[in-house]
Amino acid sequence: MQGSPPLSYRFLTALLCAVCLTWSTGAQGQIAALDGRAAANAANERERDYDQLARDVDALERELGIIKRVVKLVTPAVVHIEASPVRGSGQRSDLQEAGSGVIVNISGKPFVLTNRHVIKHSSAPFIRVQFADGNITRPNRIWSDPQTDVAVLRLPDTKLLAARLGNSNRLEIGEQVLAVGSPFGLSQSVTRGIISAKGRYNLDLGDGDVRLQNFLQTDAAINPGNSGGPLINLRGEVVGINTAIASNSGGNEGIGFSIPINAVIRIAKDLTTVGHVNRGFLGVTLDSLFDDRRARSLGLPSLSGTRVKSVEPGSPADRASLKPDDVILLFDGIRVSDMDHLISLVGLTEIGRDIPLVVYRDRRAIELDVKIGDAPEEDALN
Known part of the structure; x- marks a missing residue:
């Protein structure tokens, strides 16, 4: 039978257990302390994130505050429009076209601007204009321009709050x-x-x-x-x-x-003062069949601009020395893509403006200036 361990051995074993227990307890305490500090750091970081978010929101609110101010200024001048189509018999249809409009001052008088397609099937007695405050009225005169889709309504009330006009250029x-x-x-x-x-x-x-x-x-x-x-x-x-x-x-x-x-605004001024729109006029006939082959035959490296077929004697183009076979590349600094593009640019240009042109002639680009004329009168729809 084996005897009991010596006293010294039992003492060392007990001491070692005590040391291990003490180390384990201390380590656990250190880990708990570290966990506590990590949690505190995480909480502090979260608070800092909230503080930064608050600052960012304040900056955003300042930006959005501008938008709120803009909306507050402009919306009282924005109207809702309902237009009932008129049958051939002159009777109102049950269907309605709906759109929007904005009150602006034209030559010192308030008018509503909108699109022609909103009201084109209707007439003044069958158009309702609702203001931001809910009040409703009807126009006593309308004008519209089919080629630009602009319409103008004159309302009975001449004391209307108008929106301010900017410069789209x-x-x-x-x-x-x-x-x-x-x-x-x-x-x-x-x-x-x-x-x-x-x-x-x-x-x-x-x-x-x-x-x-x-x-x-x-x-x-x-x-x-x-x-x-x-x-x-x-x-x-x-x-x-x-x-x-x-x-x-x-x-x-x-x-x-x-x-x-x-x-x-230029169109609206024409409509409300002379009853039709004064179109810009150049006085040329353009080549609707101008293509890449024809462009290369004139010396152009690729299809660009639009070719002049003929020039009307005494026209703005004639006075500017435009000639048949000229290819108009730039109009007032704008690159001309094709015939339709130039027609739009000229037609929308103010009468009497001096416009610089870049023209391709005899295999080189030259610069010309043309004063835009007034096209033959076209009646607006009243």
């Missing part, structure tokens, strides 16, 4: 804008975006009458019912009239189009 791609209107009948709706592009033309708007196109493109949400409403810059100024969207679904897909306000 100064807009830059990337500039922030707001669209205000009545999408799907939801009046006073505001969306935000940027100017995505300028000078868009050749758009299929479902209305062959709209031949003169030089649209602003925006990704601010525009939907059915926004037509005729204003596009606003962050200074609270109207810079465009929202007109159309490019969409496969019929709803917003981030591509909307707006008529530049400078063109709208």
Whole structure:
């Protein structure tokens, strides 16, 4: 039978156990302390994140505060329009076209700007204009221009709060804008975006009458019912009239189009003062069959611009020394894409303006200046 371990051995074993227990307890305490500090650090970091978020939100609120101020300034001048089509018998149809409009001052008098397609099937007695405060009135006179889709309404009340006009020529791609209107009948709706592009033309708007196109493109949400409403810059100024969207679904897909306000106001002034629009006029016949083969035969490396077939004697083009077979490459610094593009640019240019041209002639580019004339009168729809 084996005897008990010596006393010294039992003492060392007990001592070793005590040391291990003490080390284990201390380690656990250290781990707990470390865990506590980590939790405290995490909590402090979270608080710092909240503080930074608050600062970021304050900065964003300051930015959004500008938008709120713009909306507060502009929305009282935005109206909702409902137009009942008129049957051939002169009776009102039960169907309604709905859109938007904006009150502006033209020659010191308030008018509502909108799109022709909003009211083109109706007449003044069958058009309702609803103000931001809910009051409703009817126009006592309307004008419209088929080639630009601009319409103007005169209201009985001459003391209306008007929106301020901006300068659409100064807009830059990337500039922030707001669209205000009545999408799907939801009046006073505001969306935000940027100017995505300028000078868009050749758009299929479902209305062959709209031949003169030089649209602003925006990704601010525009939907059915926004037509005729204003596009606003962050200074609270109207810079465009929202007109159309490019969409496969019929709803917003981030591509909307707006008529530049400078063109709208010039058209509106003509309509309300002389009853028709004075179109810019060059006095040339353009080659509708100008193609790559013809361009190369004239010495151009690729198809560009539009070819002049003939020049009307005594016209602005004649006085500027334009000649048959000239290819107009630039109009007022804008690269001319094709015949339709030049027609739009000339037709939308103010009468009497001196416009620089870059023309390709005899295998070299030359510069000419032309003073835009007044095209033969075209009656506006009244």
